[in-house]
Amino acid sequence: MTECKDEHILSSIDYPEDLRKLSPDKLEEVCAELRQYIIDILSETPGHLGASLGTVELTVALHYVFNTPYDRIVWDVGHQAYGHKILTGRREAFHTLRKFKGISGFPNPQESPYDAFIAGHASNSISAAMGMSVASALKNEANRHVIAVIGDGAMTGGLAFEGLNNASANPNNLLIILNDNDMAIDRAVGGLSQYLVDITTSQAYNKMRYDVYRGLRKMKLINNDRRENILRFNNSLKALLTQQHNLFEGFSIRYFGPIDGHDVGYLTKVLNDIKDMQGPKLLHIKTKKGKGFRPAEESATEWHAPGLFNKETGERIIVHKLNEPQLYQDVFGHTLVELAEQDERIVGITPAMPTGCSMTYMMKAFPKRAFDVGIAEGHAVTFSAGLAKEGMIPFCNIYSSFMQRAYDMVIHDVALQNLHMVICLDRAGLVGEDGATHHGVFDLAYLRPVPNLIISSPLNELDLRNLMYTGYKENNGPFVIRYPRGKGEMADWRNEMHVLPIGKGKKLRDGDDIAILSLGPIGNEVIKAIKMVEGEGLSVAHYDMIYLKPIDEDLLHEVGKKFDRIITVENGVIKGGLGSAVLEFMADNGYTPRVKRIGVPDEFIEHGPIPEQYKLCGMDAQSITDEIKKMVIRGKATPHTLITI
Template sequence: MASSNEEYILNKIDSPADLRLLPSGKLEQVCAELRQYIIDVLSENPGHLGASLGTVELTVALHYVFNTPIDRLLWDVGHQAYGHKILTGRRDAFHSLRKYKGISGFPNPNESEYDAFIAGHASNSISAALGMSVASLIKGEDQRHVVAVIGDGAMTGGLAFEALNNASTDPNNLLIVLNDNNMAIDHSVGGLSEYLVNITTSQTYNKMRYDVYRGLRKLNLISEDSRGSILRFNNSLKALITQQHNLFEGFSIRYFGPVDGHDVNYMVKVLNDIKDMKGPKLLHIRTVKGKGFKPAEESATEWHAPGKFNKETGKRIIAPSTIEPPLFQDVFGHTLVELASKDERIVGVTPAMPTGCSMTYMMKEFPNRAFDVGIAEAHSVTFSAGMAKEGLIPFCNVYSSFMQRAYDQLIHDLALQKLHVVLCLDRGGLVGEDGATHHGVFDLAYMRPIPNLVIASPMNEHYLRNLMFTGYKYDGPFVIRYPRGKGVLVDWKNEMTLMPVGKGRKLTDGTDVAILSIGASGNDVSKAIELVSAEGLSVAHYDMIYLKPIDEDLLHEVGKNFSKIITVENGVIQGGLGSAVLEFMSDNGYYPRIKRIGIPDKFIEHGSVPELNKLCGIDVESIAACIRNLVSFEC
């Protein structure tokens, strides 16, 4: 914070244009105020703390040097962009971050012209920025700069490497800033991460390269159009001096760094030095995740999204301990260890989310049989398929919304070959404050058309465990989809039993309406039925359990006995359970009145899960209202 005799600057910065009016000597003060402001707000309004604290100086330097929003600034994943939001006109709204009707936790072009591209899933920044840079050249906008900021964790994603390869061949002036903190959410993994930690740059080489370049230019022996030749010459020169070859220069991308990402004035100098260079460039900066807040620096994973905390003591504010149901992901993690202890063929795989999906339990008990493959969902599926081909039984755990990035591998490498992989989709359904980029609402619909898949969703923790046991025994690809957060059973550890594949269950009898639900939404259906039963309505409730193969015997029973049917799912209604029921009824000559309840055909904003459930009509009260209306033919 500014000292008592210094003027507080941040409140006078309503746009990057205001920042650029400041003398460079004030930038360190701006950084201190910006970092403290993030800590102040997030201590009471939870968000992603560590990543944005680590990019404060980078954010200030980028907006100071580049003429945003005319110059394009793309952030890879929005966790590191909170400072960017504050400096681009959203300071006073920052307290509403991730709240319903508040500002998004991720860059969103619909929210601000300074958000050049949406950023919720990792590894897309270089591709999008390259497209913008190429477009600027085609349109004759040669003076427009395009910058992609990508973390070392996101750099493990295959899309980033595809973009790097493309950047070396198509004319562009893209600048890539690699924010290297050796930390994504959990520790970054893989050979690339180790390479980034060890990489060095020779000052002697940099000076010699510049002198050679300037000399050849003066002699008219090269031009800016000779980028490929001079880069190859420079790369050979560097390899000779430093005795190492640079990965990025191997892509014919000029490399600078690593530099101290917390020295704002030096970064301003470096960015000014390289911003007008022609051709693709990469600036490698080293930062500390959680910089400036000691607890976050010391435990980056815990402080990635810590919830409320005391900014003075550094203690997280945790609600008093009570006996409550466990998180679904913890039930998964403990159950996986239980199964793996009985069969050494079982292995665990996750793409960069071992803590979030609780694969950490498996990693602790069986470190040689649990794999974090980095931000590489497509690879996680095919990697699992390869192990299954050799007789292992992989449990591959992927967040539902991230699974979208492995669709081809799901079809081509897994389902087509009928390989024995248990694919566990965590965060199925609406997930809350992370918003549209993270809601896991498409999985049931996009998986249902794929042959050979078994698709199931448990209503509670006992059924999650039973389905994991059934998937372990089933000889083929088996998908289990479950929600984020707490379950419903305090006594969750049952004796696992084998469940018949493709068979649902009747929970209650009734005569007025039949409700068919799948997954944890069935718990809200049960509560809604209790409400309307007190009013004299008679409702039958069927927990389908399996979307594919769907229980046709049960559907025949419903089709023969009910003229009014409601389907409920925490997923898009187009293509999911409701669509499957409609198709079956039509194909088999049943013509009941059917009301589908689920996620409508639009992207759902951020907010708390109860707020979003109500918005989409899948909360208890909305389901009860639909039952009443359908009985009276108003629904």
């Protein structure tokens, strides 16, 4: 672990109570050391760099002014909170960030009492913090402050506006801090983003505000003790000059700002001035994502989560191997462009993840036919449904774990109308270091019961392309394709695309002792496992199902008639997924094999490298090998009965 240079004050701060013992003039030094410490550690331990660099001053000011953990800070988009973790008892453990058995990359109440609420996804802070604020009032905890810190594009999420609307209708003393950096992972988009720019860049307003403030100070009509009146007067000037009513005050939420989010002294003064005001209030701060590290400031998207880097030169350390497999997301992005070149009806939609899902290729090639709708997954699905209703063919790409937020839209707006659209679920299955909030393990189980959906998963990059082609060409309803984070299996992945018959799997290998049914790229672990047992006299059949729905019944009849031992393998929860579908089919058709289901158990899987997570769930090649041996030996000694394990 690299130690922070000249680390004097930060090393004496174990908890916020230590921070609050410092004089205000020491806070800038704390910020400088905290920012450097984040850079030092993340250069060797990859994580989300840019967002946390941008909130250093805010983090210090919040813990300096408020009595945490009694006072609650609810972070929205948890990768803003690295500084928060360092100041709240986890400085020495920070080098274990996102590692197996290390600290989480996101706030987690199970990890620390200072983490008031889970914060992996976006836009939940206002609703959660309002609930806490109301609870405090009901329990007569009048001196407890609750603060929602929403930023990194999260204000575009529909849940944030639901929270704002309700905050104006119920008594509460909630403080909302809008960390406005004009970014999510990519550049923020939409009307709200432009609105925030407009209310911070009016030259007439900024000049008049300065002139009026300077004049009133000379006349000794205002001073720092009346800062609230200054802030409110600034808002009145803004409304007068722009002839606009403030959006947030339209929700009956008192608005203050915008102010410089990197002036820690001024931040602490403003927070002290407004913290005890009654009723909901919003402080708008302007920050720079990647603040204090020039490469991150200049290229915020690239440095959102840069991996390893040289902290002195700003060079990212990226190891390229000859003939290296392509990322699944890039295979999707390039293939979408190829399909779009064939048919002008094809459009691409993503909720704030154009770089993450590689929709950027489509945006470059066909800018009028690719849409980033901001952090708004439900809208992304229904917007796509509207496009499909009018004859377009949308490819709607959403991370699997984020699609959970749009489940009703999939049912009500897409499946019910049987609309022709391709839903691509990126980051499906276990995703590694981001952990439980980001694992895309529920999609197979929650989508399988929905009528009209076709659900598929490719074994490799070639079949990802084929499934995208099939969803476009062969099907006239909703077509789901799920694929994992990271690289595939092959360097030469460009093929002449062809249709994969809907509802038909493939026999990859024949065998006599046991059958393994797999779905998706996890089948490559099965292939490795079978090679490991080849020399031990075991005859193993392997079937790549390709489709979970409709499932290949001809293939299942073949398996049910021939085998009394079956293993199912899926990179998703075993409750409700492929294994459940196979058991249902066998029971409905009178087959009585012994079935072992391998997948994610009924628990949330911790963060860490994907290979470690596979081992934890028994999904790695060695674990599958061990299960094959156990099943064959047990099967030879046990009569045919239907047993689920």
